[in-house]
Amino acid sequence: MLDVRRLVLLRDLAAHGTVTAVAELHGVTPSAVSQQLRLLEDETRTRLLERTGRSIHLTAAGRRLAEDTESVLAALEQARNRLHTGTGEPTGPLHIACFPSALAPVAASLGEALESAHRDLRLHITEAEPEAAVRLLLERRVDVALLYRYANLAAPPHPGVEAHLLRADPLVAILRTDHPAADPERSAIDLRELADTPWITAPPQTACGDAVLQACRSAGFTPQVRHTCTDFSAMTALAASGGHTVLIPHMAAAHLPPTLTARPVSDSTLTRTIEIAVRHGTAHEPAIAACLDVLRTLSDTSADTAAIRGT
Numbered sequence: 001m002l003d004v005r006r007l008v009l010l011r012d013l014a015a016h017g018t019v020t021a022v023a024e025l026h027g028v029t030p031s032a033v034s035q036q037l038r039l040l041e042d043e044t045r046t047r048l049l050e051r052t053g054r055s056i057h058l059t060a061a062g063r064r065l066a067e068d069t070e071s072v073l074a075a076l077e078q079a080r081n082r083l084h085t086g087t088g089e090p091t092g093p094l095h096i097a098c099f100p101s102a103l104a105p106v107a108a109s110l111g112e113a114l115e116s117a118h119r120d121l122r123l124h125i126t127e128a129e130p131e132a133a134v135r136l137l138l139e140r141r142v143d144v145a146l147l148y149r150y151a152n153l154a155a156p157p158h159p160g161v162e163a164h165l166l167r168a169d170p171l172v173a174i175l176r177t178d179h180p181a182a183d184p185e186r187s188a189i190d191l192r193e194l195a196d197t198p199w200i201t202a203p204p205q206t207a208c209g210d211a212v213l214q215a216c217r218s219a220g221f222t223p224q225v226r227h228t229c230t231d232f233s234a235m236t237a238l239a240a241s242g243g244h245t246v247l248i249p250h251m252a253a254a255h256l257p258p259t260l261t262a263r264p265v266s267d268s269t270l271t272r273t274i275e276i277a278v279r280h281g282t283a284h285e286p287a288i289a290a291c292l293d294v295l296r297t298l299s300d301t302s303a304d305t306a307a308i309r310g311t
Helices: 004-016 019-026 030-044 060-084 100-117 130-138 207-218 232-242 286-309
Strands: 049-052 055-058 092-098 121-127 144-150 161-176 198-201 224-228 245-249 260-264 271-279
Touching: 004 019, 004 030, 004 055, 004 060, 019 030, 055 060, 092 100, 092 130, 092 286, 100 121, 100 144, 100 286, 121 286, 130 144, 130 161, 130 271, 144 161, 144 207, 144 286, 161 207, 161 232, 161 286, 198 207, 198 232, 207 245, 207 271, 224 232, 232 245, 232 260, 271 286
Parallel strands: 092 121, 092 144, 198 224, 198 245
Antiparallel strands: 049 055, 144 271, 161 245, 161 260, 161 271
C-alpha cells in the first residue's frame, strides 16, 4: 500500500520543481522531503527521481505516478463525501482561504454564522490572495477559496476549479468631505475630475493597482501617484491625513474616518467580482454546501444594507 502523504509530496514536486519549494509548502525541512521521496521509491520499487548534482527531476515513471496521484486524492475525497452524505448535520473541520480585504467583512461573519447553524462544524481560515488560494485549493489544503477578479482586466479563469459568483464589489472614490467632487447630491464621479489630484494606489503589477491605472488611462490621464501600498486601511489613513485620492473596493470602505467619504464612480467597468471556488464535484459535500449557503445569505444581507445606506 502506497503512503498517500508521500504521493502528495511527489505531486507537489512535479508542480513546484524543487524539494525546497515542497518543504516550504508543507512546513518541513528539505531533508525530510527527500527522505520521504526515497521511501516512496522503495515502496514502488521504481526509480521515480533523477538526481543531477543539486538538481532533481522526475523520471517518466515519476511523472505518471504524480499524475495518477490526483485520481487517488479525488477518490479519497469522494469516499469522504459519501461517508458524510445523508448523515444530517455537516461535521468536521472546514478550511477556507480568503483574501485580506474580505477577512473582516466576510470571513469573520461566516465563522460566527456557520458554527452557530452547525455546531459540529469548525471553520479554519487562511489568509491568501487568489493565486495562492487556488493553489491551496488544488493541493487540497483548503476546501473553499474566496477569490476576486477585476472587470477591466483580462484575467483568465482560474484553471482546475469550479467558481460561483458571489457578488459584485464596485470600486469607490475615497475623498475628503470638503473635496468639490464629494458632493453627496451627485450620483457618481467622473474620474477625469480627479486627474489633477495626488493619488494613493496599490503597487504596479497587482490586480488593484493595474485596474485603477487602466481605468484612469481609459479616462484620458495617468494618475499622479504619491504613495503606493497594498493595505486598504493604510490607504484611507493616508488619504485622511493628506487629502489624496484613493480608489478601493466598496467592501473595504465600510469604516472611514469622519473626514472622508466614499463616492461611486461613473466607470461601470471599475469593479471586482467576488467568487467562491471549490474543487470540481465537491460543491454538494455537506460542509461545503453549508458554507456556500451561508456565504450567499451573508452576501445578500450585506448588499441590501449597502443599498439602504446608498454608498
